[in-house]
Amino acid sequence: MTYFAHSTSREDKSDWQGLAEHLRAVAALSGEGAAAFGASGLAEVAGLLHDLGKYTDDFQRRIAGDAIRVDHATRGAMVAVERFGPIGMLLAYGIAGHHAGLANGSEGGERTALCDRLKGLGLPPLKDDWRRDIVLPEQVAPPKLIPHKDRGMFQAAFLARMLFSCLVDADYLDTEAFYDRVALPGQANDRSATRALEAPSLQSLRERLDTRLAGFAADSDVNRVRADILAHTRQAAQHAPGLFSLTVPTGGGKTLASLAFALDHAIEHGLRRVIFVIPFTSIVEQNAAVFRSALGDLGEAAVLEHHSAFVAAPLPRSDAERYQAREKLRLAMENWDAPIIVTTAVQFFESLFAARPAQCRKLHNIAGSVVILDEAQTLPLKLLRPAVAAIDELARNYRSSIVLCTATQPALNAPDFRGGFDKDQVRELAPNPPELFRKLDRVRVRHVGTLDDDALTAQLRDLDQVLCIVNNRRHARALYQALADQPGAHHLTTLMCARHRSKVLSEVVECLKAGEPCRLVSTSLIEAGVDISLPTVYRAEAGLDSVAQAAGRCNRNGERAAELSEVRVFATANSDWAPPPELRQFAQAAQEVMRQPQFRDDPLSPSAIEAYFRLLYWQKGDKELDAANLLGLCAASRIDSLPLETLAAKFRMIDTVQMPVIVRFDDDARRGIESLRYAERSGGLARALQPYLVQLPRDKFDALRKMGAVQPVAPEKWGEQFMELVNEDLYDPHFGLSWDDPAFVKTESLMW
Numbered sequence: 001m002t003y004f005a006h007s008t009s010r011e012d013k014s015d016w017q018g019l020a021e022h023l024r025a026v027a028a029l030s031g032e033g034a035a036a037f038g039a040s041g042l043a044e045v046a047g048l049l050h051d052l053g054k055y056t057d058d059f060q061r062r063i064a065g066d067a068i069r070v071d072h073a074t075r076g077a078m079v080a081v082e083r084f085g086p087i088g089m090l091l092a093y094g095i096a097g098h099h100a101g102l103a104n105g106s107e108g109g110e111r112t113a114l115c116d117r118l119k120g121l122g123l124p125p126l127k128d129d130w131r132r133d134i135v136l137p138e139q140v141a142p143p144k145l146i147p148h149k150d151r152g153m154f155q156a157a158f159l160a161r162m163l164f165s166c167l168v169d170a171d172y173l174d175t176e177a178f179y180d181r182v183a184l185p186g187q188a189n190d191r192s193a194t195r196a197l198e199a200p201s202l203q204s205l206r207e208r209l210d211t212r213l214a215g216f217a218a219d220s221d222v223n224r225v226r227a228d229i230l231a232h233t234r235q236a237a238q239h240a241p242g243l244f245s246l247t248v249p250t251g252g253g254k255t256l257a258s259l260a261f262a263l264d265h266a267i268e269h270g271l272r273r274v275i276f277v278i279p280f281t282s283i284v285e286q287n288a289a290v291f292r293s294a295l296g297d298l299g300e301a302a303v304l305e306h307h308s309a310f311v312a313a314p315l316p317r318s319d320a321e322r323y324q325a326r327e328k329l330r331l332a333m334e335n336w337d338a339p340i341i342v343t344t345a346v347q348f349f350e351s352l353f354a355a356r357p358a359q360c361r362k363l364h365n366i367a368g369s370v371v372i373l374d375e376a377q378t379l380p381l382k383l384l385r386p387a388v389a390a391i392d393e394l395a396r397n398y399r400s401s402i403v404l405c406t407a408t409q410p411a412l413n414a415p416d417f418r419g420g421f422d423k424d425q426v427r428e429l430a431p432n433p434p435e436l437f438r439k440l441d442r443v444r445v446r447h448v449g450t451l452d453d454d455a456l457t458a459q460l461r462d463l464d465q466v467l468c469i470v471n472n473r474r475h476a477r478a479l480y481q482a483l484a485d486q487p488g489a490h491h492l493t494t495l496m497c498a499r500h501r502s503k504v505l506s507e508v509v510e511c512l513k514a515g516e517p518c519r520l521v522s523t524s525l526i527e528a529g530v531d532i533s534l535p536t537v538y539r540a541e542a543g544l545d546s547v548a549q550a551a552g553r554c555n556r557n558g559e560r561a562a563e564l565s566e567v568r569v570f571a572t573a574n575s576d577w578a579p580p581p582e583l584r585q586f587a588q589a590a591q592e593v594m595r596q597p598q599f600r601d602d603p604l605s606p607s608a609i610e611a612y613f614r615l616l617y618w619q620k621g622d623k624e625l626d627a628a629n630l631l632g633l634c635a636a637s638r639i640d641s642l643p644l645e646t647l648a649a650k651f652r653m654i655d656t657v658q659m660p661v662i663v664r665f666d667d668d669a670r671r672g673i674e675s676l677r678y679a680e681r682s683g684g685l686a687r688a689l690q691p692y693l694v695q696l697p698r699d700k701f702d703a704l705r706k707m708g709a710v711q712p713v714a715p716e717k718w719g720e721q722f723m724e725l726v727n728e729d730l731y732d733p734h735f736g737l738s739w740d741d742p743a744f745v746k747t748e749s750l751m752w
Contacts, residue, residue, distance in 0.1 A: 049076030094164030237264030250552025543586030
């Protein structure tokens with residue numbers, strides 16, 4: 001009897017995929033995926049066994065058209081455990097979950113626990129023919145992992161997830177290739193042929209970057225320091241793979257320095273790709289654009305931008321070369337098979353703890369990579385210890401080099417941070433950070449006490465060019481309203497769409513270039529990669545890392561003496577503007593450090609930043625740095641009770657659900673929305689409309705939806721994929737979107 005893995009519409013079965021063929025192909029691809037971390041043998045066995053349950057009469061009836069449900073994944077998991085014992089159990093998680101996702105070992109969740117599935121209840125009888133088609137090894141050995149004394153079961157769970165990644169990616173790829181062959185018999189099919197296109201090599205990318213960097217002139221004190229940072233960082237690329245830090249003051253050129261190091265280091269040590277992990281979506285888009293520009297004619301083909309809001313813009317098929325390059329990147333988004341990935345911290349870390357096949361598929365391609373963690377201090381404290389454990393494991397056992405890249409280096413190798421890096425484990429790439437910070441000392445920081453809104457507004461009115469950063473949108477709005485009659489008054493908030501914010505920033509830059517008055521009030525969004533420079537910055541009390549980011553918008557390029565450039569930290573007198581409890585704790589720790597005599601004159605020095613993070617971690621304690629007790633759950637488990645589904649459910653970097661709403665900010669937005677009503681495909685339009693999105697908390701979105709202020713665009717086509725703000729009176733040119741009164745309509749809008 002012939003057994004099949006996948007069927008087509010042909011009744012004679014002449015083009016159906018044989019089961020043995022599929023199992024062997026998946027085994028080979030899975031083994032290739034695991035080669036980077038020395039687990040090819042294990043991954044090949046997972047590939048051979050993953051669809052073993054298709055060797056049943058029931059499944060063969062189902063594939064021939066019978067409307068019956070058949071569990072075809074559990075049999076392979078059972079054989080893995082029977083044949084290979086504990087290491088087979090590790091494989092069983094991925095084999096059993098290769099469609100539904102990883103389950104817990106012993107406690108049920110949304111998925112049935114693995115231990116219950118391994119009982120085999122209700123499974124159809126397995127035909128012995130599989131033994132004829134598949135040759136399993138007598139034994140399989142696990143990869144030679146470097147153990148961590150406190151994290152044995154965490155390491156086991158990590159390995160199970162990596163093997164799962166190899167398996168599901170291989171299964172996707174072989175299944176895709178089969179259906180492409182069937183769809184286009186005798187031809188090179190689109191998807192498989194596109195995947196097979198050769199991406200730009202890291203060597204060619206380095207050549208383009210070198211050409212770009214050769215055009216930079218060290219024509220000022222700041223630019224000479226930037227050049228020194230770049231040269232020193234590149235010299236360190238010869239160091240063996242592992243953990244690194246790049247501690248460079250804001251405005252020190254770390255973006256391109258980190259790219260240069262990553263390419264040099266990957267080429268030197270045979271690593272496969274570079275992955276940039278960025279804290280905020282807005283900076284992902286900005287940095288991806290910087291990298292594409294720096295890599296010249298290869299930038300578009302090399303840089304894969306992957307985050308929740310990204311949809312690649314379409315290109316005409318007539319532009320064949322660019323079309324194929326873009327299509328390859330679109331497919332590479334599924335498994336990160338590209339030379340340079342730019343993604344968010346949410347995407348990266350939640351994937352490392354994920355359980356769903358689509359989310360885990362890319363994980364094995366992180367192995368053997370250079371990972372740049374930009375603004376490493378922004379990792380949420382509630383997940384800090386498990387996130388650090390994952391970083392350590394990638395460097396320890398998956399041949400990855402991790403670079404902690406920031407001006408405010410978190411104290412992750414401090415002796416009092418339990419579960420952190422060993423003291424000498426992290427190697428610094430920058431040349432003498434304390435000296436660097438001295439050379440790039442461009443501001444003075446002082447606390448100016450408690451200010452009520454009248455006093456703060458009066459001080460802002462007295463300055464021609466000033467930036468004021470506060471901790472919530474309501475405070476920013478109130479301050480702007482108090483300054484609106486002043487020349488050069490501007491306001492920035494996340495309730496504005498990105499195109500609106502860009503317009504405001506362009507106006508600010510023009511004012512500053514012309515030497516005209518400029519009074520800008522903003523929330524903390526301006527601290528994330530915005531390249532502007534003002535002589536004075538006011539910052540509402542916050543963590544010392546936030547103060548440092550605010551300082552990066554003051555005298556950024558050394559245009560004036562440091563003594564004439566001030567960052568003034570203030571407490572707010574109005575209780576309505578009080579920061580939330582966690583931010584208040586950050587601010588209190590910052591003030592405690594700033595009061596210490598050794599840091600009073602230089603509160604942004606590396607030693608002050610280290611003291612701040614050490615104090616913060618001590619105040620939080622071990623439990624709050626792993627609020628969901630993920631490491632504890634792992635430590636209490638065994639190979640047969642790994643909490644894989646629970647880890648995925650509890651590792652959530654963002655608690656609140658945000659809902660995107662499209663605003664009709666300009667004519668381009670209006671045309672894009674109207675085009676959605678007639679388009680057959682949405683990808684290009686979705687990309688074009690991204691700059692017009694405002695993210696709203698779910699409850700505020702629901703209130704607007706209930707009042708009809710937000711409605712779906714062409715729901716008969718797209719469902720609720722595209723939600724539009726139809727009450728345009730709720731979007732103000734100075735404040736962005738308001739949800740205070742969802743039924744509000746301007747009086748003039750009621751006039752006929």
